[in-house]
Amino acid sequence: METILVLTHVDESGSALTKASLEAVTAGVELARQLSAALTIGILGPASAEAANSAAGAVAAPGARLLAVSGEAFAQPRYATDAAGCEALCRAAQASIVLAPGSSRFVRVAAGVAHRLGGFLDTHITSLSSNDCVDATRWFYRQRVEATISREARPWFLLLDAGTHAAFAAEPATAQVEAVDVTLPTTRTTVEGLRSPMRDAQTIRPDAQLLFVAGAGWTKKQPDGQIHVAEAGQLILAFLRLSGASLGSSKSLADQKAEGPGEEQSVLPFLSHMNQIGQTGATPRHAKGLSTCCHGEEPHVVGWRFVGERRAISLDQNCGWTRGKADVVYITDAFQVIAKVNELLQARRS
Amino acid sequence: MAQALQLVVCAGIVPDPLQTLEPVTGPNGPGLKNEMVLPAVLDPWAACALYEAAQLVAKNPGSKLWLVSLGPKAKLQQVMMTVGQKAVFELIPIDGPIGGFPDAHSTAAALAEAIAALPGFDRERLLLFGGWESATRGAGVTLQLVGERLGITDQFQGVDQITLREDGSFEVLERVEGGRHQVSVCAGTPAVLGWATGNLAEPRNNPQTGMANMRGIMPALQKAKTVALDGNGLRYVSVSLPKQQRETRVEKNMTADEIARELVEWIGAE
Ligand SMILES: Cc1cc2nc3c(=O)[nH]c(=O)nc-3n(C[C@H](O)[C@H](O)[C@H](O)COP(=O)(O)OP(=O)(O)OC[C@H]3O[C@@H](n4cnc5c(N)ncnc54)[C@H](O)[C@@H]3O)c2cc1C
Numbered sequence: 001m002e003t004i005l006v007l008t009h010v011d012e013s014g015s016a017l018t019k020a021s022l023e024a025v026t027a028g029v030e031l032a033r034q035l036s037a038a039l040t041i042g043i044l045g046p047a048s049a050e051a052a053n054s055a056a057g058a059v060a061a062p063g064a065r066l067l068a069v070s071g072e073a074f075a076q077p078r079y080a081t082d083a084a085g086c087e088a089l090c091r092a093a094q095a096s097i098v099l100a101p102g103s104s105r106f107v108r109v110a111a112g113v114a115h116r117l118g119g120f121l122d123t124h125i126t127s128l129s130s131n132d133c134v135d136a137t138r139w140f141y142r143q144r145v146e147a148t149i150s151r152e153a154r155p156w157f158l159l160l161d162a163g164t165h166a167a168f169a170a171e172p173a174t175a176q177v178e179a180v181d182v183t184l185p186t187t188r189t190t191v192e193g194l195r196s197p198m199r200d201a202q203t204i205r206p207d208a209q210l211l212f213v214a215g216a217g218w219t220k221k222q223p224d225g226q227i228h229v230a231e232a233g234q235l236i237l238a239f240l241r242l243s244g245a246s247l248g249s250s251k252s253l254a255d256q257k258a259e260g261p262g263e264e265q266s267v268l269p270f271l272s273h274m275n276q277i278g279q280t281g282a283t284p285r286h287a288k289g290l291s292t293c294c295h296g297e298e299p300h301v302v303g304w305r306f307v308g309e310r311r312a313i314s315l316d317q318n319c320g321w322t323r324g325k326a327d328v329v330y331i332t333d334a335f336q337v338i339a340k341v342n343e344l345l346q347a348r349r350s
Numbered sequence: 351m352a353q354a355l356q357l358v359v360c361a362g363i364v365p366d367p368l369q370t371l372e373p374v375t376g377p378n379g380p381g382l383k384n385e386m387v388l389p390a391v392l393d394p395w396a397a398c399a400l401y402e403a404a405q406l407v408a409k410n411p412g413s414k415l416w417l418v419s420l421g422p423k424a425k426l427q428q429v430m431m432t433v434g435q436k437a438v439f440e441l442i443p444i445d446g447p448i449g450g451f452p453d454a455h456s457t458a459a460a461l462a463e464a465i466a467a468l469p470g471f472d473r474e475r476l477l478l479f480g481g482w483e484s485a486t487r488g489a490g491v492t493l494q495l496v497g498e499r500l501g502i503t504d505q506f507q508g509v510d511q512i513t514l515r516e517d518g519s520f521e522v523l524e525r526v527e528g529g530r531h532q533v534s535v536c537a538g539t540p541a542v543l544g545w546a547t548g549n550l551a552e553p554r555n556n557p558q559t560g561m562a563n564m565r566g567i568m569p570a571l572q573k574a575k576t577v578a579l580d581g582n583g584l585r586y587v588s589v590s591l592p593k594q595q596r597e598t599r600v601e602k603n604m605t606a607d608e609i610a611r612e613l614v615e616w617i618g619a620e
Contacts, residue, residue, distance in 0.1 A: 124488060
């Protein structure tokens with residue numbers, strides 16, 4: 001008989017669970033139902049009744065528990081303290097299956113925690129199912145090979161990719177939280193905060209409907225024999241502002257440095273390697289994606305695995321997108337089209 | 351003041367990303383068709399870690415760099431022909447299976463054992479580097495487990511920058527959600543850093559570095575220990591390629607106005 005623990009953590013406000021945590025709660029509720037298993041939710045963060053109340057509905061069933069480790073040490077993500085906190089939650093819950101969101105916070109510590117518990121961890125889980133045993137689906141080779149796996153060994157830790165489950169939503173209820181004690185380790189790391197590398201704008205929006213990818217073509221010589229980097233930057237930023245899209249980039253564009261003395265910044269100052277999509281970049285989840293001035297080579301397109309509808313604008317009718325990688329490819333000049341799109345979006349706004 | 355560091359980079363080898371991959375199931379579980387003949391490269395994010403480590407060694411006299419790599423000896427040798435020209439290091443090869451399907455926990459155990467046995471190993475001066483995810487398993491698990499096994503609880507993942515300070519402490523930038531970095535300051539070594547892209551371009555091949563490295567690499571490969579990796583109860587129910595092909599509509603004759611209208615409609619409401 002399995003017992004399930006869902007590890008969750010609070011967001012930056014400290015008073016609510018992250019969306020990814022609530023998604024993991026949904027996965028836990030579903031799996032517990034399928035397996036007729038007992039469910040425990042564990043919360044890591046500074047003490048927060050509000051956060052606990054948002055998950056209380058998930059542990060309404062008899063035997064279900066809500067555990068929390070709390071205190072200033074958990075106000076910020078840090079390996080030593082988070083690992084100790086998660087370890088304490090796991091020991092208190094004695095679960096055979098531990099689900100957790102694949103957030104940067106838990107990605108940093110989950111393997112270490114699994115090891116401490118004598119368990120095993122699989123990450124980037126995109127779906128879970130159970131008949132006689134629990135099966136989990138994940139991708140290998142940077143989203144090029146899909147596998148369904150199972151493990152006999154317990155405890156089995158599974159980190160779920162964000163966006164693979166709906167966020168748990170129930171009327172907040174007053175939660176009966178069991179506080180779990182943690183022996184805090186000595187900390188040698190101080191978290192100083194968050195820093196955004198973008199100079200002009202925050203361009204990465206994981207929750208956006210649309211992913212807008214800019215390729216190296218934006219900085220290449222155009223049919224008039226000139227390069228138009230400044231104009232490219234303006235068009236892209238205007239599009240992002242008007243459409244609410246998240247900005248992705250090809251590796252070739254992200255690798256380009258601006259010319260000039262002492263310049264270490266990217267050719268487009270609002271873009272960094274964090275925007276890069278693909279083999280050595282990100283694999284974001286968006287309903288739609290629009291690629292511009294990008295050739296659609298395989299190491300780039302593997303990063304589009306979880307992008308639903310795909311369209312591309314390229315001057316090259318032999319680009320990768322035309323070979324079954326996009327739904328629609330417009331063979332034309334992206335400068336002209338995006339300028340027009342921006343006009344239309346602007347008009348729609350006003 | 352420069353610090354004499356011990357830098358260990360864990361890096362596997364992976365199929366060149368431009369290769370077509372086809373999963374097959376053999377007697378030992380899943381693998382890739384013709385895996386042993388597919389051209390291989392050093393795992394890209396781990397390669398970023400290697401370049402960052404080499405730079406730290408160059409800036410901190412008395413420091414030492416080991417590259418610990420688990421894979422089939424013959425493939426390691428091929429990859430080292432190129433990698434050996436990019437940075438000065440001592441290779442610690444572990445002869446073992448290739449690919450993304452073996453279990454990460456077993457890989458980590460083998461790596462940790464090899465690191466703990468390094469001649470002159472001083473854990474207190476250790477910076478353990480690697481990629482934050484591999485291009486094969488893509489799990490982001492191995493390095494963390496190696497760190498746990500070595501008792502290191504200052505760990506950072508998705509690292510883009512490390513800045514050493516005079517007093518031995520260092521600042522680390524780690525990627526977090528929404529395109530931001532978490533900034534942390536660690537009091538000093540030992541620490542584990544799983545690297546994302548970092549800030550360094552791939553170094554040019556330097557044949558002289560290659561020649562110097564090869565003198566150590568070849569004998570190391572000859573005496574590489576062979577390991578078998580336990581599956582730890584990991585079972586593959588299915589392994590398959592996704593349906594890749596879409597029915598692509600290629601539009602060559604639409605005007606910019608027509609395309610813009612179609613796109614705005616497709617994008618829909620904000
Ligand atoms: C180990 C490894 C890892 C890699 N990882 C990644 C990765 O993570 N992500 C990634 O993106 N790549 C990756 N690559 C690189 C990848 O193979 C390609 O080189 C890269 O994606 C090309 O970028 P691009 O399409 O923007 O540039 P280019 O190949 O230069 O293509 C530019 C395109 O823009 C078009 N264009 C130019 N002007 C216009 C215009 N006005 N309007 C419309 N179209 C125009 C051109 O026709 C062309 O198709 C990797 C490669 C290797 C070897």
